[in-house]
Amino acid sequence: MYIFLIFFLGIIAAIHFYIWRRLVLNTQLKSPLKTIATLTIVALAISIPATMFLSRAVPFETVKTFATAPLIWMGSMLLTVTFLGLTDLFFLMRHLIGKATQSKSPISDTLLDPGRRDSLRKIAAAGTLGMTGTLTTASFIRVQTDATVISQQIFLSKLPPSLNGLRIVQISDIHIGLTLDGAFLSRIVDQVNRLNPDIIAITGDLIDGSVSQ
Numbered sequence: 001m002y003i004f005l006i007f008f009l010g011i012i013a014a015i016h017f018y019i020w021r022r023l024v025l026n027t028q029l030k031s032p033l034k035t036i037a038t039l040t041i042v043a044l045a046i047s048i049p050a051t052m053f054l055s056r057a058v059p060f061e062t063v064k065t066f067a068t069a070p071l072i073w074m075g076s077m078l079l080t081v082t083f084l085g086l087t088d089l090f091f092l093m094r095h096l097i098g099k100a101t102q103s104k105s106p107i108s109d110t111l112l113d114p115g116r117r118d119s120l121r122k123i124a125a126a127g128t129l130g131m132t133g134t135l136t137t138a139s140f141i142r143v144q145t146d147a148t149v150i151s152q153q154i155f156l157s158k159l160p161p162s163l164n165g166l167r168i169v170q171i172s173d174i175h176i177g178l179t180l181d182g183a184f185l186s187r188i189v190d191q192v193n194r195l196n197p198d199i200i201a202i203t204g205d206l207i208d209g210s211v212s213q
Contacts, residue, residue, distance in 0.1 A: 005055065008049070009049060012045055012048055012049060013045065015045075015077060015081055016041055016042070016044065016045035016077075018081065018084070018085065019077070019080055019081065020037075020038060020041045021040060021126065022084045022088075022121075022128075023037065023041075023084075023125050023128070023129070024037045024038055024041070026121050026125070027121060027125045028118065040101045044073050044077070047069070047070035047073065048070055048073070048074055048077075049171045051063065051066075051067050051070040051071065051178075055067065055178060055209060060178075060209070060213040063178060063213075064178050064179075067178040067179065068178070068179050071178060071179050072136065072140065072179075072202070073137065076132050076133075079131070079132045079135055080128060080132045081138065082131075083127075083128040083131055084124075084125075084128055084130060087127075087128065089122040090124075091117075091120075091121075091124075103192050126163045127206075133152050141185075143180070146187065146188075146189060146191050147171070147188060149191075149195070161194030164201070166194065167195070167197050167199075168197060168198065168199045168200075168201060169192050169194070169195050169197035169199070169200050169201070170200075170201040170203055171188070171192065171200070171201070171202055171203070172202065172203040172204050172205060173204070173205045174188060174202075174206050174207075175205055175206075175207070175208050176204065176206065176207045177207060177213075178206065178208065
């Protein structure tokens with residue numbers, strides 16, 4: 001357990017250091033904006049393990065009052081790292097192309113120009129924040145609506161005729177917990193029942209936390 005905890009905290013710290021380096025250090029933010037951004041990233045990094053610890057140490061209803069923001073950030077954090085990773089891959093390829101053409105093409109000066117590189121990094125950082133904010137907002141709105149239903153007919157040659165037309169509803173990743181409660185689950189139950197299933201298969205991630213909560 002302690003090994004997992006150290007590994008988990010190390011991963012969280014490394015991710016947030018990467019985000020800080022790319023969004024604050026590499027974009028050359030000036031004070032006081034640099035200080036504000038740094039403190040915000042540190043607070044967000046602490047909020048994730050703190051929320052997980054408090055959810056097991058204090059009353060559930062108490063944690064729910066402040067858990068929404070850290071849990072939303074957890075999803076946004078993964079989106080941020082993904083987009084930053086893609087931009088870093090772009091810069092790496094751009095650097096390799098510039099090195100390969102350095103003595104062969106006049107465009108190499110443009111590709112390797114430090115001023116142009118810094119401007120592109122700032123644009124990439126702004127684009128990352130914009131994309132992450134947009135997708136996070138869309139996801140938050142989407143979860144307030146009904147679950148997406150995907151209909152799929154399955155043909156089995158050895159299926160007994162008596163089971164022809166058998167209807168299975170498979171659901172997963174409901175994640176009832178700190179942010180999604182009984183009201184959300186009731187909507188899912190009603191939606192599933194309207195599909196008139198013969199079998200309901202719940203294939204994981206039904207709850208986050210303890211069953212009693």
